[in-house]
Amino acid sequence: DTAVSQTPKYLVTQMGNDKSIKCEQNLGHDTMYWYKQDSKKFLKIMFSYNNKELIINETVPNRFSPKSPDKAHLNLHINSLELGDSAVYFCASSLRERALYFGPGTRLLVL
Amino acid sequence: SQKIEQNSEALNIQEGKTATLTCNYTNYSPAYLQWYRQDPGRGPVFLLLIRENEKEKRKERLKVTFDTTLKQSLFHITASQPADSATYLCALDINYQLIWGAGTKLIIKP
Numbered sequence: 380d381t382a383v384s385q386t387p388k389y390l391v392t393q394m395g396n397d398k399s400i401k402c403e404q405n406l407g408h409d410t411m412y413w414y415k416q417d418s419k420k421f422l423k424i425m426f427s428y429n430n431k432e433l434i435i436n437e438t439v440p441n442r443f444s445p446k447s448p449d450k451a452h453l454n455l456h457i458n459s460l461e462l463g464d465s466a467v468y469f470c471a472s473s474l475r476e477r478a479l480y481f482g483p484g485t486r487l488l489v490l
Numbered sequence: 491s492q493k494i495e496q497n498s499e500a501l502n503i504q505e506g507k508t509a510t511l512t513c514n515y516t517n518y519s520p521a522y523l524q525w526y527r528q529d530p531g532r533g534p535v536f537l538l539l540i541r542e543n544e545k546e547k548r549k550e551r552l553k554v555t556f557d558t559t560l561k562q563s564l565f566h567i568t569a570s571q572p573a574d575s576a577t578y579l580c581a582l583d584i585n586y587q588l589i590w591g592a593g594t595k596l597i598i599k600p
Contacts, residue, residue: 383533419592420577420592420593421590421592422534422579422581422588422590423590424587424588427586427587469533469534471533477522477524477539477583477586478524478536478539479524479526479534479536479588480536481533481534481535482533483532483533484531484532484533
């Protein structure tokens, strides 16, 4: 079974649209994350969330919002998509040992 | 300014040799440092974590060193194999926030 899964794997959409990416982890981890990996391959944290606290990277536009229906899920909603949002988005989870377990990524292309 | 540097160019190593990747940082004081492997089209995979009070950590053919004075971590793969070809990322762990390097692409040639 996949430990951290994301859907969809590919997302092609027009500027101005609203889209969501879903993430689920079956590892029993208490913290989940969203990362953005740009064309230069830098990984940038967008959000981290556990059942107590949402930490937002202040550089992330408020068009991006995480939604967590339960501890195993952290979805990413993006409003009014822009060309610069094109990137690979990774969901990840972790527990006390600090190591992150990443999903396969969602490749977003905004046209 | 704060930054993390990994070899920006690809590292080509002959199969069977030891590959050594470098992670240098400035103006950080991480309590932990982590190494990940990323294959094309996939998410990063955790390899090793080393604490600031540990000089060296090993896992099978992998070895990581952490020199807080030099502000440097070295990642070694001994007896390298073509299957070790990937991009390797280092990440500084500062109060549970990971600060990532851009990664080094490692190519092991048969």
